[in-house]
Amino acid sequence: MSAALPRVLIIGGGFGGIAAAKALRSAPVEVTVVDRNNHHVFSPLLYQVATAALAPSDIAVPIRWLLRKQDNTRVLMGSVSDLAIDRRVATLEDGTQLPYDYVIVAAGSRHSYFGHNEWEPCAPGLKTLGDALQIRSRFLLAFERAEGCSNAADREAQQTIVIVGGGPTGVELAGILVSIVRKALWRDFRCIDTRQSRVILLEAGPRLVPAFKEELSRHALKDLQALGVDVRLNTPVTEVSPDSVVAGGVRIRAHTTFWAAGNLASPLSKHTGAPVDRGGHVRVEPDLSIPGHPEVFVIGDQATIAQGDGRPVPAVAQGAIQMGRTAAANIIRDLRRQERRPFRYFNKGDMAVIGRYRAIAQFGSVCVSGVAAWFLWLFIHIMYLAGFRNRISVLVQWGYAFATWQRGVRLIVSSSLPKND
Amino acid sequence: MSAALPRVLIIGGGFGGIAAAKALRSAPVEVTVVDRNNHHVFSPLLYQVATAALAPSDIAVPIRWLLRKQDNTRVLMGSVSDLAIDRRVATLEDGTQLPYDYVIVAAGSRHSYFGHNEWEPCAPGLKTLGDALQIRSRFLLAFERAEGCSNAADREAQQTIVIVGGGPTGVELAGILVSIVRKALWRDFRCIDTRQSRVILLEAGPRLVPAFKEELSRHALKDLQALGVDVRLNTPVTEVSPDSVVAGGVRIRAHTTFWAAGNLASPLSKHTGAPVDRGGHVRVEPDLSIPGHPEVFVIGDQATIAQGDGRPVPAVAQGAIQMGRTAAANIIRDLRRQERRPFRYFNKGDMAVIGRYRAIAQFGSVCVSGVAAWFLWLFIHIMYLAGFRNRISVLVQWGYAFATWQRGVRLIVSSSLPKND
Numbered sequence: 001m002s003a004a005l006p007r008v009l010i011i012g013g014g015f016g017g018i019a020a021a022k023a024l025r026s027a028p029v030e031v032t033v034v035d036r037n038n039h040h041v042f043s044p045l046l047y048q049v050a051t052a053a054l055a056p057s058d059i060a061v062p063i064r065w066l067l068r069k070q071d072n073t074r075v076l077m078g079s080v081s082d083l084a085i086d087r088r089v090a091t092l093e094d095g096t097q098l099p100y101d102y103v104i105v106a107a108g109s110r111h112s113y114f115g116h117n118e119w120e121p122c123a124p125g126l127k128t129l130g131d132a133l134q135i136r137s138r139f140l141l142a143f144e145r146a147e148g149c150s151n152a153a154d155r156e157a158q159q160t161i162v163i164v165g166g167g168p169t170g171v172e173l174a175g176i177l178v179s180i181v182r183k184a185l186w187r188d189f190r191c192i193d194t195r196q197s198r199v200i201l202l203e204a205g206p207r208l209v210p211a212f213k214e215e216l217s218r219h220a221l222k223d224l225q226a227l228g229v230d231v232r233l234n235t236p237v238t239e240v241s242p243d244s245v246v247a248g249g250v251r252i253r254a255h256t257t258f259w260a261a262g263n264l265a266s267p268l269s270k271h272t273g274a275p276v277d278r279g280g281h282v283r284v285e286p287d288l289s290i291p292g293h294p295e296v297f298v299i300g301d302q303a304t305i306a307q308g309d310g311r312p313v314p315a316v317a318q319g320a321i322q323m324g325r326t327a328a329a330n331i332i333r334d335l336r337r338q339e340r341r342p343f344r345y346f347n348k349g350d351m352a353v354i355g356r357y358r359a360i361a362q363f364g365s366v367c368v369s370g371v372a373a374w375f376l377w378l379f380i381h382i383m384y385l386a387g388f389r390n391r392i393s394v395l396v397q398w399g400y401a402f403a404t405w406q407r408g409v410r411l412i413v414s415s416s417l418p419k420n421d
Numbered sequence: 422m423s424a425a426l427p428r429v430l431i432i433g434g435g436f437g438g439i440a441a442a443k444a445l446r447s448a449p450v451e452v453t454v455v456d457r458n459n460h461h462v463f464s465p466l467l468y469q470v471a472t473a474a475l476a477p478s479d480i481a482v483p484i485r486w487l488l489r490k491q492d493n494t495r496v497l498m499g500s501v502s503d504l505a506i507d508r509r510v511a512t513l514e515d516g517t518q519l520p521y522d523y524v525i526v527a528a529g530s531r532h533s534y535f536g537h538n539e540w541e542p543c544a545p546g547l548k549t550l551g552d553a554l555q556i557r558s559r560f561l562l563a564f565e566r567a568e569g570c571s572n573a574a575d576r577e578a579q580q581t582i583v584i585v586g587g588g589p590t591g592v593e594l595a596g597i598l599v600s601i602v603r604k605a606l607w608r609d610f611r612c613i614d615t616r617q618s619r620v621i622l623l624e625a626g627p628r629l630v631p632a633f634k635e636e637l638s639r640h641a642l643k644d645l646q647a648l649g650v651d652v653r654l655n656t657p658v659t660e661v662s663p664d665s666v667v668a669g670g671v672r673i674r675a676h677t678t679f680w681a682a683g684n685l686a687s688p689l690s691k692h693t694g695a696p697v698d699r700g701g702h703v704r705v706e707p708d709l710s711i712p713g714h715p716e717v718f719v720i721g722d723q724a725t726i727a728q729g730d731g732r733p734v735p736a737v738a739q740g741a742i743q744m745g746r747t748a749a750a751n752i753i754r755d756l757r758r759q760e761r762r763p764f765r766y767f768n769k770g771d772m773a774v775i776g777r778y779r780a781i782a783q784f785g786s787v788c789v790s791g792v793a794a795w796f797l798w799l800f801i802h803i804m805y806l807a808g809f810r811n812r813i814s815v816l817v818q819w820g821y822a823f824a825t826w827q828r829g830v831r832l833i834v835s836s837s838l839p840k841n842d
Contacts, residue, residue: 038565055478064609074611077565096569144459144498148517188485190495 005030005072008331009090009098011080011268012106013040013063015317016300019324020104021073027332031073032098034090038062038077039129044317045381046126047169050135050258051176060129080107083271085293102295104327105268105282109301109315112262112279119240123162123257126169135258139177142256143185146192153253159197160254162245164237165261166203167211168352171220173260174201174229175354182228199229200254202247204236204261209352209360211314216360219369223354237261263315265302272296277304286342288327294340297330299323305343313345322346353377426451426493429752430511430519432501432689433527434461434484436738437721440745441525442494448753452494453519455511459483459498462550465738466802468590470553471679472597473561477550501528504692506714523716525748526689526703530722530736533683533700540661544583544678547590556679560598563677564606567613574674580618581675583666585658586682587624588632589773592641594681595622595650596775603649620650621675623668625657625682630773630781632735637781640790644775658682684736686723693717698725707763709748715761718751720744726764734766743767774798 006029010017013035021033039060048054064075078092083103090098111125124134139161146158161181163174178199185194201208201224207217208224208231224231232248239246244253265280274290275283281304284290288297288305300320304312313319322345330340349363351373359373368376427450431438434456445452460481469475485496499513504524511519532546545555560582567579582598584591599620606615622629622645628638629645629652645652653669660667665674686701695711696704702725705711709718709726721741725733734740743766751761770784772794780794789797 038561055476057476062609068608074568075609076569077562078569094569140459141498147495148497148499148513148515187489188483188496 006101006331006335007032007099009034009100009103010106011035011083011090011103012108012266012300013037013075014043014106014108014300014320016106016108016320016324017104018063018066019321020106020299020328021067021070021324023325023328024072024331025070027072027328028335029072029102029331031070032076032100033063033067033073034076034078034080034092034098035063036077036079037128038064040066041129042384043127046129046132047172047176049129049132050126050173051180052136052140053176056129056133080268083268085271085273085296088295100295102297102331104297104299104324105272105302106298106300106320106324107266107268107302109263109265109280111259112264113259114262116240119259122240122242123164123245123259125259126173138258139256143181143189143192143194143197145255147189148191155192156198157243157253158255159192159194160200160252160256161197162200162202162247162252162254162257164202164240164245164247164257164259166201166205166208166231166233167260168209168350170201170203170260171208171224171352171354173258174199174231175224175227175358178224178227178229179355200252201229201231202235202237202245203231203233206234208233212350212352212360212362213367216362216367216369219360220352220354223358227355227358263301269298269302272298274298279304287330287340288323288343289330289340294334297327299327314347314350316350318348319345351377351380427522427752427756428453428520430455430521430524431527432456432504432511432524433529433687433721434458434496435464435527435529435721435741437527437529437741437745438525439484439487440742441527441720441749442488442491442745444746444749445493445752446491448493448749449756450493450523450752452491453497453521454484454488454494455497455499455501455513455519456484457498457500458549459485460550461487463805464548467547467550467553468593468597470550471547471556471594472601473557474597477554481550501689504689506692506694506717509716521716523718523752525718525720525745526693526723527719527721527741527745528687528689528723530684530686530701532680533685534680535683537661540680543661543663544585544666544680546680547594559679560677564602564610564613564615564618566676568610569612576613577619578664578674579676580613580615581621581673581677582618583621583623583668583673583675583678585623585661585666585668585678585680587622587626587629587652587654588681589630589771591622591624591681592629592645592773592775594679595620595652596645596648596779599645599648599650600776621673622650622652623656623658623666624652624654627655629654633771633773633781633783634788637783637788637790640781641773641775644779648776648779684722690719690723693719695719700725708751708761709744709764710751710761715755718748720748735768735771737771739769740766772798772801 008029008031010020010033013033018040021031024031040063042059045059067073080090081093082091088100113119142158146155149155163170181194181197208220209217235248237247243255244251245257269276269280269282272290282298284298284303284305290296301315326343333340351361353359357371357374359377361368361373429450429452431441431454434454439461442452442454461484463480466480488494501511502514503512509521534540563579567576570576584595602615602618629641630638656669658668664676665672666678690697690701690703693711703719705719705724705726711717722736747764754761772782774780778792778795780798782789782794
């Protein structure tokens with residue numbers, strides 16, 4: 001690589017960062033992708049890892065491997081602790097300095113606990129593979145504890161799972177968890193009947209999946225209730241502790257609570273010095289750069305941009321991918337001394353899966369639900385999964401899980417050094 | 422389950438414990454299997470998880486799932502902290518008391534650091550899934566650090582992997598690691614050439630795999646050297662630190678050291694009050710019970726018993742399985758008022774795989790090496806893998822890895838709660 005080429009730094013190897021890097025494949029630039037993890041995650045399927053339907057390696061690939069054939073790109077594993085916009089240098093936690101000519105900030109978001117960060121240890125969210133394994137361990141361990149529990153009230157609390165937030169993640173988690181406890185786990189236990197477990201979905205607003213049309217929200221509600229989920233709308237959470245949740249004034253005894261509500265953008269947003277909204281999202285210009293710094297792009301979950309109709313771009317994979325491509329294209333246009341193009345979001349549709357044979361989908365004004373939506377969901381997700389190996393493996397696992405209701409990957413693994421005892 | 426039936430407590434869900442539980446399937450007893458993990462691991466393939474060739478779920482299944490059809494058996498996840506032989510009660514860490522009429526102690530072993538337990542954090546062993554993921558993270562992170570490293574000597578130290586112990590585990594780890602760094606990883610990196618990495622195998626004794634015939638030891642040595650492993654025999658380790666190892670008086674700078682030497686039985690051995698050897702193994706009677714306590718059996722890696730020819734039963738899966746079956750059979754014979762039978766080890770053969778198309782095997786006086794041994798190894802391990810799903814998945818993964826040299830599961834995942842930063 002020649003030192004004379006412009007250096008493009010991409011912070012974050014999620015959908016946005018990877019799309020940007022790939023779009024710069026043939027450009028006369030030196031690309032560096034930095035991510036705190038060594039892998040890219042197909043996050044729409046994280047809930048399947050969390051519920052032990054898929055293994056981590058089915059939905060994740062090393063970023064190096066994704067970009068291995070791209071000679072102008074290097075990948076670094078590290079966490080950006082400082083971004084000095086004026087000096088055009090990012091600094092990693094280990095002190096490494098990464099000077100750049102362009103930077104694409106695509107560090108994503110975490111869940112927002114609405115000012116109650118102390119709730120996070122009691123109610124983990126689902127944004128990373130680590131989160132997914134955390135959730136998996138928690139609900140499996142709760143049943144292990146229930147099996148050894150002699151007190152009926154304690155046992156019921158161990159067998160109660162609360163999910164906070166009725167967006168697509170909450171709906172998918174609730175649907176799959178209730179299926180697992182009712183259909184798959186019961187045979188494994190002798191002292192408890194896992195079919196008696198309760199799965200409670202709490203939503204502060206008046207309907208589920210508010211990004212979908214009302215008709216589909218009603219479908220989702222009906223389907224979840226048919227599966228046995230206790231859905232409570234208009235029920236905001238006011239307290240979360242390790243063994244209970246207070247929602248709508250009612251205390252629910254539950255040892256397992258998951259958080260699927262709200263997004264808070266990476267704190268890197270603040271380093272840009274650009275205006276941010278309440279969720280920490282940077283308000284970007286139409287070309288996705290920040291005011292006064294055309295060399296700084298912010299994309300994906302970390303950015304907010306009004307579309308033509310005034311509606312924000314949704315925080316989904318498609319939004320991040322399209323932004324990544326636009327940011328890369330605008331860098332290439334700069335190098336060619338062409339005018340930059342404004343970002344335009346093309347909505348390919350939204351989907352959420354609710355259970356075996358049940359899903360909802362909308363494409364513009366077209367709504368699909370039930371079996372047709374489920375097969376569509378399956379087809380699209382297998383097609384989009386990054387990496388050939390994963391597709392085959394996912395197909396085999398899904399096919400097996402579907403046919404037998406068995407969850408072959410119900411492992412609780414801690415990778416910390418075990419004590420020698 | 423009726424309270425009048427004899428209670429059999431099995432401590433440990435490894436090969437020995439599971440074999441014992443299965444052999445008691447139709448016996449008029451109440452079986453409880455307790456293990457600190459929720460899964461049974463096919464440990465002969467742990468090194469494949471450690472080297473990112475297989476995913477944890479390919480070689481492990483929940484113990485509950487393995488025993489789900491066995492109505493006289495319950496499974497508890499928990500760690501036995503005390504065993505009161507005289508009162509016939511085991512106590513779990515959480516205080517749960519497990520009274521028994523018979524107990525089968527099958528808690529296995531950890532690596533022995535020969536009095537230097539302070540070496541363990543620097544040189545993890547390979548006994549559990551957690552260990553395997555620890556090793557995987559370590560060697561992958563070392564290459565990540567090397568890629569960001571500007572000092573040539575530091576980079577070389579990051580790219581040096583030391584394996585202590587030339588038994589089957591050490592030989593298999595060395596063979597697969599050198600293959601990965603030479604053939605699979607190099608394309609992923611831009612700044613370092615992973616093919617320049619060093620893999621050093623240290624053995625204190627005069628030959629590799631001493632449990633095999635000398636002819637096969639020579640084969641293993643030649644094959645490993647052909648793959649590029651720096652094998653050093655008669656080279657005992659005298660110091661291990663995070664960035665170096667001293668062996669045979671020479672200091673080797675290495676940031677990644679793995680331990681594959683020596684076994685130390687679970688401390689539960691001492692609770693039995695029976696005589697133990699230097700490695701903590703209980704000297705059991707011919708019927709596998711301990712002196713004076715016919716209701717206490719000790720099996721697998723935790724036991725030591727002299728065979729007819731005076732040679733100890735090797736600490737391998739077959740030994741544990743056969744002991745588990747004998748212990749269970751002797752309990753059943755007690756109930757039928759029949760005389761107990763002494764344990765007899767039937768050696769089905771020993772195998773170790775060294776690389777692509779290379780393995781060694783011995784069956785009695787017959788030695789096999791090279792391609793034939795490798796295919797035999799592949800066939801036997803797929804056949805023995807617990808659970809149908811895993812067999813298919815392992816076949817797909819191995820086939821893919823073999824054809825492409827790619828390691829699809831090179832993920833570094835921490836399941837601890839990530840910070841919100």
